[in-house]
Amino acid sequence: MARRGSLAASLCNRLIRLAAALVPTPQRDTFRREWEAELAYAFDPAPPRRAPGPGGRLRLVYRAAGALADALLLRAREFTVDSIVRDLRLAVRSFTRRPAFAALALVTIALGIGANTAIFTVVDAVLLRPLPYPDPDRLVAVYEQDQERGWDRVPASAEDFLSWRQEARAFDALTAGQGSSYALTDGEGAPEQVPGMAVTADFFRVFGVEPAIGRPFTDEANEPGAAPRVVLSHGLWVRRYGSDPALVGRTIRIGGEPVEVAAVMPEGFQFPSQAQLWTPLQFSQAQLDDRNWHFLTIIGRLGGEVSVEGARAEMRALAARLAEAWPESNTGWGADVRPLHGEMTQSVSGMLWVLLGAVGFVLLIACANVANLLLVRAAGRTREMSLRAALGAGKTRLVRQLLTESVVLSLGGAILGVLLAGWALDALLAMGPLTVPGGGDISIDLPVLGVTALAALVTGLVFGAAPAAALWRSDLQTSLREGGRSRTAAGGHRLRSLLVVSELALALVLVTGAGLMLQTVQGLLAVDVGVGVEDRLVAQFSLPVASYPGPEEQVRFYDELLESVEAIPGVEAAGLNPWVPPTGGPQIHVRIEGVHDAWTMDLPVARLRPVSAGYFELMEIDLLRGRVLTGDDRAGAPRAVVVDQAFVDVHYPGQDPLGQFIRTLDDEPREIVGVVANVANAGLGNASQPSVYLPVRQSMFGNGQTLIVKTAGDPTGAIPAVREVVNRLDPDLPLTGLSTLEDRVAASVSQPRFNALLLGLFAVLALVLAAVGIYGVMAFTVSERTPEIGLRMALGASAASVRGMVVRRAVVLAGAGVGLGVLSSIGLTRLMESLLFGVEPGDPRTLAAVSALLFGVALVASYLPARRASRLDPVGALREE
Numbered sequence: 001m002a003r004r005g006s007l008a009a010s011l012c013n014r015l016i017r018l019a020a021a022l023v024p025t026p027q028r029d030t031f032r033r034e035w036e037a038e039l040a041y042a043f044d045p046a047p048p049r050r051a052p053g054p055g056g057r058l059r060l061v062y063r064a065a066g067a068l069a070d071a072l073l074l075r076a077r078e079f080t081v082d083s084i085v086r087d088l089r090l091a092v093r094s095f096t097r098r099p100a101f102a103a104l105a106l107v108t109i110a111l112g113i114g115a116n117t118a119i120f121t122v123v124d125a126v127l128l129r130p131l132p133y134p135d136p137d138r139l140v141a142v143y144e145q146d147q148e149r150g151w152d153r154v155p156a157s158a159e160d161f162l163s164w165r166q167e168a169r170a171f172d173a174l175t176a177g178q179g180s181s182y183a184l185t186d187g188e189g190a191p192e193q194v195p196g197m198a199v200t201a202d203f204f205r206v207f208g209v210e211p212a213i214g215r216p217f218t219d220e221a222n223e224p225g226a227a228p229r230v231v232l233s234h235g236l237w238v239r240r241y242g243s244d245p246a247l248v249g250r251t252i253r254i255g256g257e258p259v260e261v262a263a264v265m266p267e268g269f270q271f272p273s274q275a276q277l278w279t280p281l282q283f284s285q286a287q288l289d290d291r292n293w294h295f296l297t298i299i300g301r302l303g304g305e306v307s308v309e310g311a312r313a314e315m316r317a318l319a320a321r322l323a324e325a326w327p328e329s330n331t332g333w334g335a336d337v338r339p340l341h342g343e344m345t346q347s348v349s350g351m352l353w354v355l356l357g358a359v360g361f362v363l364l365i366a367c368a369n370v371a372n373l374l375l376v377r378a379a380g381r382t383r384e385m386s387l388r389a390a391l392g393a394g395k396t397r398l399v400r401q402l403l404t405e406s407v408v409l410s411l412g413g414a415i416l417g418v419l420l421a422g423w424a425l426d427a428l429l430a431m432g433p434l435t436v437p438g439g440g441d442i443s444i445d446l447p448v449l450g451v452t453a454l455a456a457l458v459t460g461l462v463f464g465a466a467p468a469a470a471l472w473r474s475d476l477q478t479s480l481r482e483g484g485r486s487r488t489a490a491g492g493h494r495l496r497s498l499l500v501v502s503e504l505a506l507a508l509v510l511v512t513g514a515g516l517m518l519q520t521v522q523g524l525l526a527v528d529v530g531v532g533v534e535d536r537l538v539a540q541f542s543l544p545v546a547s548y549p550g551p552e553e554q555v556r557f558y559d560e561l562l563e564s565v566e567a568i569p570g571v572e573a574a575g576l577n578p579w580v581p582p583t584g585g586p587q588i589h590v591r592i593e594g595v596h597d598a599w600t601m602d603l604p605v606a607r608l609r610p611v612s613a614g615y616f617e618l619m620e621i622d623l624l625r626g627r628v629l630t631g632d633d634r635a636g637a638p639r640a641v642v643v644d645q646a647f648v649d650v651h652y653p654g655q656d657p658l659g660q661f662i663r664t665l666d667d668e669p670r671e672i673v674g675v676v677a678n679v680a681n682a683g684l685g686n687a688s689q690p691s692v693y694l695p696v697r698q699s700m701f702g703n704g705q706t707l708i709v710k711t712a713g714d715p716t717g718a719i720p721a722v723r724e725v726v727n728r729l730d731p732d733l734p735l736t737g738l739s740t741l742e743d744r745v746a747a748s749v750s751q752p753r754f755n756a757l758l759l760g761l762f763a764v765l766a767l768v769l770a771a772v773g774i775y776g777v778m779a780f781t782v783s784e785r786t787p788e789i790g791l792r793m794a795l796g797a798s799a800a801s802v803r804g805m806v807v808r809r810a811v812v813l814a815g816a817g818v819g820l821g822v823l824s825s826i827g828l829t830r831l832m833e834s835l836l837f838g839v840e841p842g843d844p845r846t847l848a849a850v851s852a853l854l855f856g857v858a859l860v861a862s863y864l865p866a867r868r869a870s871r872l873d874p875v876g877a878l879r880e881e
Contacts, residue, residue: 008061012039015064019071035067091405101377102409105370108772109413111765112366113459114420115359117444117452121425122434123352124451125442131341132268132438134208135301139340140308142174142298142315144333152336156296158287160322160330164298167318170311170337172303175203176296178281179272181704183544183734186252188240191734193542195274197297198281204231206301207271214248214263221280228259229280234267236276254279255544256732271299273344273435291329292589299340312337344437351755354832358513358762361506363459365769368499371463372773374406375496376780399468406464407457414456418444421452431754466495496777497813503773504817505824507766508854512825513832514763515846516839517756523685523838524749530679530688531581532620536708536741537715538580539722541733543703551635555697558705560729562612565709568721573710575619576612576696580706580741582680582748585609590692592651593661593669606647607681607691608664610699616642616676618710626658626674633695640695641670646678647690664692666699684748685837708741715740755835770817770854771861778810778865789869799870806869810862811855818851825850 016035023031039060095102130136142164144154156164156176165174177199184192201217204210212234221229230252232241241247251258259279287293302311315335323330342349422444428434429442436442548554558576565574579585589603596603613631616623624645633640641662648657661669678688696705711718719738726735739747782789789802829841839846 008058009039011061012064015061015068019064019068023071035064088404088408090401091408094405095409098377101373104772105373105409106413106416108366108369108373108769109410109456109459110416110420111769112359112363113410113414113417113452113456114424115417115762115765116356116363116455117418117421117448118424118428119352119355119359120451121421121444121448122428122442123356124448125436126434127345127349127352129436131344136341137339138172138302139207140300140302140311140337141340141343142300143336143338144294144319145336146332147334148332155294156298157291157294157329158283158296159291161296161298163322164315164318164335168300168311168314170302170306170314171300173202173206174298174300175200175206176281176298177203177278178295178297179275180279181542181736182277182279183255183542183732184240184252185254185256185544185732185734188252191732192240193540193734193736194236194276195272196277196279197272197275198279200281203278203299204265206299207269208301209266209269211263212266213245214261216263217280222282224282224284226280226282228254228257229262230254230259231263231265231278232261233265233270233276237264253732255542256546257544268438270438272297273437291326300337308337308339341437348434348751350834351751354513354835355755355758355762357831358510358759361510362762362766362769363455365503365506365766365773367459367463368503369769369773369776370406370409371466372496372499372776374402374463374467376776377467402468403461403464406467407460410456410460410463411453414452414459417456418449418452428758431757466499496780500770500773500777500813501817501820503766503770504814504854504858505821507763507770508818508821508850509825509828510759510766511763511850511853512821512846513829514756514759515850516829516832516836516841516843517752517759519839519843519846520835520837521749521752521756524752525684525746527680527684529581529684529745530621530677531741532710533741533745535713535715536710537718537722538709538737538739538741538744539707539726539735540737541705541707541726541735543705543733545703547730547732548703551697554703555635557729558612558696561707561725564725564729565707565722568718568725570712571709571718571721572712573614573618575615575708576705577609577615577619577708578704578706579607579609579681580708580744581619582682582684582745584682584689587689588665588692591663591667593663595651604651604690606643607689609681609691609693610696611693612696615693615708618708619679621679622677624675624677625656626672628674628676629693629695634697637698639668639670639698640673642674642676642693643672644676644678644688644691644693646688647692648675650690662692664694664699670694684745706737752835752837767853767857771857774810774813774858775861775865777813778806778862779868781809782806782865782869802870803866806866807859807862810858810866814855814858817858818854821854822847822851 016032016039020028020032020035131139133139142156143152144156144160145152146154158176161174161176168174177197179195179197181193182196184194199217201219201222204216210216211231214231216231217229220226232247237243237247247261248263249261251260253259254277287295300311302308312335315337319330319333319335323333425442425444434442543554543557548557562574562576565571585607587605588608590606591603611629613629613633615621616628626642629640629642641664643657643662648655651657652660657672657675660672662672663669676693679691680686680688681691682689707722709715709718709722722738723735726733737744793799793802825847826842833841
């Protein structure tokens with residue numbers, strides 16, 4: 001044979017051993033003898049022969065590799081349709097003889113593949129699938145940004161947009177839009193408030209989508225005073241207008257005004273995600289005169305071969321020129337360009353990738369479980385394999401059969417898993433706020449099924465590799481001489497133990513992630529909103545400009561509404577505030593008298609809150625100094641404002657703000673008459689931001705309002721009466737968002753709750769699979785060691801000591817799994833940092849609790865095998881041996 005020190009000899013030996021294993025049995029001995037002789041001659045020449053030089057050794061390696069290739073080709077020819085069908089028939093027959101094993105393995109695989117299919121379907125639809133527009137990779141979102149303040153996604157002002165559209169060369173087209181809500185009062189059904197967007201005429205051209213019926217806007221539609229027109233979404237056209245093709249050209253009423261229907265968009269087109277109609281965007285003179293008024297969403301289509309980086313560079317240069325031309329408004333402002341798909345999915349992408357990783361862990365645990373089951377089954381099939389080998393079946397043929405069986409199991413589990421995934425996907429969509437960017441459905445389609453089939457094939461090969469490798473290393477002839485008794489080698493024990501340790505480690509990572517998300521939800525719900533939320537009903541509405549053109553008409557309606565609602569039996573109080581906590585509301589610039597002399601973008605900002613008289617009492621917001629707003633704060637009276645403590649801390653530290661004056665949007669001086677406690681005004685979990693409360697009678701900053709009703713009992717009981725009041729005052733005014741304030745607050749944490757629920761489900765599934773895995777290993781260990789246990793008991797060992805022996809083994813495995821899992825969790829949970837609140841990744845209390853839970857699961861899973869071992873009959877166990 002070749003010398004050990006020769007690298008070429010070692011490589012040749014390995015290649016020939018592999019080739020010999022693949023050569024059919026009748027020719028195997030001859031093949032091995034011929035090559036052994038050639039290798040002995042080449043690498044162990046007797047003196048005085050000279051050893052072959054490097055070129056000779058290299059040629060010999062090539063020949064050995066060629067022999068291996070020939071053996072592989074020879075085996076490949078055996079894969080005929082008949083042989084594959086025969087292998088499949090044998091696999092199915094094998095499982096029908098062990099239905100309990102087959103059922104357990106199928107369910108395990110189905111759970112892993114089903115969970116992966118459901119989550120991957122969502123990830124594919126939301127994150128991986130391109131936007132449903134022509135050349136979607138050319139669509140970008142354009143923002144203004146102020147890096148010094150950390151503002152990186154700021155809407156554009158009207159004049160900046162017009163300058164960009166005129167001077168930028170990186171875009172084929174650039175469009176602007178402003179999200180809004182529209183009241184449909186056309187008599188086709190009940191008044192309805194629908195989301196939409198006011199857009200420039202080239203909006204649909206940017207997206208490359210033509211209307212299904214009608215024609216889009218022209219540039220003239222964006223001119224002030226142009227006849228109002230509207231484009232409807234396909235969904236709204238079908239739902240409200242019964243797919244009437246004659247609707248185009250007819251007039252409907254939106255916000256009380258007659259509007260001509262210009263077109264209907266094709267099915268599936270949506271932007272933004274909930275938009276149901278689009279109207280022409282017409283800039284007011286005030287918007288054109290004020291470059292500090294940032295309110296436009298900008299979408300562009302890149303031209304030619306322009307890249308996102310090239311467009312970004314051009315926009316930043318253009319922003320610098322605008323800052324030179326308009327230093328008062330544009331100094332310090334830049335521009336940014338980002339792919340549109342990423343911007344539409346950035347709020348959910350992080351959690352979806354975490355969930356996909358979580359179900360990937362579940363699938364790995366399922367694979368480890370099935371691999372363990374197959375190893376146990378293979379140990380019990382030693383006699384069968386030995387007999388087949390004695391009858392002429394080579395190891396290659398037997399390994400192929402084992403892999404076929406594992407693939408059959410995996411594909412069967414995948415079919416069952418797809419059925420489970422369909423049910424799980426429906427439940428998932430019912431629980432969570434998931435939408436596809438640009439419209440479309442989330443459903444299991446052919447690409448997803450293709451990925452599932454590929455995953456099933458790979459999964460089958462992965463968990464089938466363990467028993468196949470064990471068979472390849474085994475000595476079947478020795479086993480046959482011993483009567484087919486199974487005595488698993490130490491390597492088999494180590495492999496099964498390693499699989500269980502891996503299961504426990506992966507399960508610990510998942511349970512830790514679920515625990516962190518659960519603490520996040522609990523922390524958010526424990527946040528003090530700062531207002532009373534019990535027994536309060538909220539409803540939103542927007543007064544149409546056609547019916548309520550000025551402040552006087554709006555104030556008259558507000559007074560009548562509050563008076564009528566408060567007269568409802570069981571209603572204690574009612575009030576108005578467009579943005580009820582924990583909703584943020586808009587941020588406005590504030591000029592502080594004596595500090596700021598002019599309006600600039602460097603002015604401080606505060607949350608705007610136009611509220612009705614009695615609002616603070618209604619919402620139980622504590623008055624800290626001064627007075628609250630009352631009914632005397634009306635038009636014609638001195639302008640008043642109430643600020644919160646956060647505003648005082650920032651702008652009047654250590655001072656008394658009462659009697660000081662500030663200016664807001666209307667640029668009129670307002671006296672600070674009171675200071676109130678902070679409320680959650682930037683979402684739960686975020687610090688309260690400075691707020692200014694203005695009397696609604698002195699601050700007509702938009703027509704949208706939220707009605708808050710405090711009742712003596714269940715607030716939902718007042719819904720019919722509130723609807724009746726609004727319908728009596730204005731039959732064309734729709735109410736939306738009718739719910740309790742408690743439900744509104746709870747809904748603000750719906751995304752974290754959804755995340756925690758899913759991770760919790762996957763964690764429970766991982767725990768169950770890990771428990772099954774450790775139970776299987778302990779049960780098999782007891783079965784293998786039955787003679788030993790019988791001998792121990794015959795020599796006087798107590799039942800307690802036998803139970804302790806088994807449980808100690810489980811504790812060792814659990815300790816290894818927990819240790820590995822803790823180390824993995826400390827690193828992997830950092831990927832969830834942006835999703836957490838009130839708890840840090842790698843939180844020691846969470847890790848300690850989860851570790852204790854895993855130890856408990858391991859002890860419970862090992863108890864039954866331990867108890868069975870302690871009840872063995874020593875005489876019977878020894879007789880079996």
